[in-house]
Amino acid sequence: MSGHDLDGFRLWPGLLSRAEQETLRDEVFACLRSGPLYVPRMPKSGQPMRVRMSNLGALGWVTDKEQGYRYQALHPDTVRPWPEIPERLLAIWSELTGYPAPPEACLVNLYEGDARMGLHVDSDEEAWDAPVLSVSLGDTAIFRIGGVVRSDPTRSVRLASGDVCMLGGASRRAYHGVDRILNGTSSLLPKGGRLNLTLRRVTVPD
Numbered sequence: 140m141s142g143h144d145l146d147g148f149r150l151w152p153g154l155l156s157r158a159e160q161e162t163l164r165d166e167v168f169a170c171l172r173s174g175p176l177y178v179p180r181m182p183k184s185g186q187p188m189r190v191r192m193s194n195l196g197a198l199g200w201v202t203d204k205e206q207g208y209r210y211q212a213l214h215p216d217t218v219r220p221w222p223e224i225p226e227r228l229l230a231i232w233s234e235l236t237g238y239p240a241p242p243e244a245c246l247v248n249l250y251e252g253d254a255r256m257g258l259h260v261d262s263d264e265e266a267w268d269a270p271v272l273s274v275s276l277g278d279t280a281i282f283r284i285g286g287v288v289r290s291d292p293t294r295s296v297r298l299a300s301g302d303v304c305m306l307g308g309a310s311r312r313a314y315h316g317v318d319r320i321l322n323g324t325s326s327l328l329p330k331g332g333r334l335n336l337t338l339r340r341v342t343v344p345d
Contacts, residue, residue, distance in 0.1 A: 147270070147308020148284060151235070155274070155301040160327055163227055164276055167247060167334060170195055170222035176249055177216050182207035189254040195245040196224045198341050200263065208263050210244060210341050224338070228274065232338050235305060236270050240344035250280065251332040256317040258289060261306075261339065269340035270307030276300055276334040279324040285314040300325040300333075 155163065176191040185204030194200060198210040199221045214221055224245045232242050248256075261271055275298040285293035287309070295318065298304060306313060320333050328334065 146310065147306065148310035148313070149235075149305045149307070150296065150298075151303045152299070153301050154231075154303045157301070157327075159227070160276055160301050163225065163274070163336075164327055164334065166225040166227070167195075167276075167336065170225070171247070173217075173219070174214050174222045175216065176247070177214075180204050190248045190250055190256065192249070193247045194221045195228075195247060196221055196243050198244045200244055200246050200339075210263060228336060228338060231274065231303060232272055235303065236272055236307070238269050238340060240266075240269075240340055242269075242272070242338040243341045244339045246335075246337040246339070248335040248337070249332055250278075250317065250320045250335065251330075252322070253319070254332075255319050258283065258285065258293075258314040258316040260287075260312055260314055262312075264339055264341045266340040266343050267311065270305050270311060272338040273298075273304050273306075274336040274338075275302045275304075276336065277325045277328040278331060278333045279321040280333055280335070281318040281321070283316050283318050284310070287312045287314070289314050300327050 174193050176193050179188045179192050179202045200210055201215050202208045277300055279297055279299045282296045282298045283293050285291045
């Protein structure tokens with residue numbers, strides 16, 4: 140950790156074994172049959188994002204030109220509730236975060252080809268005290284994390300298949316993004332690419 144790194148960013152390299160990764164991959168793919176991936180669009184401009192996306196859980200993060208960033212209970216295309224979060228992901232959340240309530244949303248982002256994600260802060264949640272937990276499956280990502288101001292220095296971290304990282308404490312409000320995917324670094328996904336599963340608590344627990 141260098142001087143400008145924020146408290147609360149943690150990385151568990153290789154937390155999931157290959158067998159666990161395969162099981163989780165299959166569970167997520169099964170969920171995507173009823174809650175399919177779609178292309179989200181940026182607020183105002185309507186520009187398509189570079190990743191395809193879906194959600195698992197009671198709430199899902201969505202964005203479109205008309206209404207912008209928000210959480211909602213229904214898939215924007217099927218207009219049906221999102222599939223449930225797999226038990227293994229809920230167990231990882233309770234094991235690692237110590238947060239007194241379960242996650243309500245699990246974003247599923249599929250990075251393919253030259254897909255990336257610009258620096259941003261996850262700020263659409265009411266439960267700011269809850270960490271964000273990220274599980275990587277498939278090709279390695281070059282993840283970038285900075286500080287609470289966009290101009291703060293950043294550092295890059297490799298996130299490989301089976302790695303889990305957490306943005307908690309001060310790092311919960313840190314700018315972060317994905318610079319690129321190292322295509323061909325994993326054989327987990329049949330067509331290559333990276334599945335990123337991001338667990339979030341949205342509402343403040345009672």
